[in-house]
Amino acid sequence: MKRYAIATILTMICGLFACIQPQKSKGYWITVVDNDNDRYGYVNQNGDTVIPLGKYPICFTDTFTNYAIVLKPNYGIVAIDRQEKILYQVYQLDNGPDPVLEGYFRILKDNKIGYADASTGKIMVTPKYDCAFPFENGMAKVSISCSTQQDGEYHTWVSNQWFYIDKKGKKIEHKNE
Numbered sequence: 001m002k003r004y005a006i007a008t009i010l011t012m013i014c015g016l017f018a019c020i021q022p023q024k025s026k027g028y029w030i031t032v033v034d035n036d037n038d039r040y041g042y043v044n045q046n047g048d049t050v051i052p053l054g055k056y057p058i059c060f061t062d063t064f065t066n067y068a069i070v071l072k073p074n075y076g077i078v079a080i081d082r083q084e085k086i087l088y089q090v091y092q093l094d095n096g097p098d099p100v101l102e103g104y105f106r107i108l109k110d111n112k113i114g115y116a117d118a119s120t121g122k123i124m125v126t127p128k129y130d131c132a133f134p135f136e137n138g139m140a141k142v143s144i145s146c147s148t149q150q151d152g153e154y155h156t157w158v159s160n161q162w163f164y165i166d167k168k169g170k171k172i173e174h175k176n177e
Contacts, residue, residue: 067121
């Protein structure tokens with residue numbers, strides 16, 4: 001009797017899964033590199049070219065699902081969607097895009113800094129800060145009014161109006177430095 005009950009339950013569960021239509025996946029694109037000529041592009045999972053070699057001088061994103069970070073001449077480092085529309089500029093650190101920390105990276109729009117989610121590419125904190133550090137322990141130090149001071153070959157941000165935000169962009173009221 002127990003075997004019959006278990007078999008019935010398993011049959012019902014399998015039947016439910018059979019009725020569920022699988023979501024159509026957009027698939028993924030993979031970076032291809034012509035090292036001899038220093039050219040980058042993307043192919044889909046079938047090996048078909050979707051972005052030809054050389055269209056972008058550098059493709060920073062290895063696996064292009066929802067968005068990719070590329071170097072676009074006259075624009076800098078940008079995030080693009082599947083139609084190659086520029087979503088926003090990516091904050092540049094040294095010679096590459098801002099590193100992902102705590103799932104976010106910094107972005108630029110109209111010379112203001114905000115944050116995007118690394119897994120989706122969606123803007124999570126609207127760019128409105130003159131200076132903004134990466135997230136650490138769930139918060140980021142930001143300022144709406146700051147200046148840049150040269151310190152040898154480096155620069156530092158100076159402000160009397162620093163405050164902290166959470167990952168939704170909400171000001172954290174009681175953060176002690």
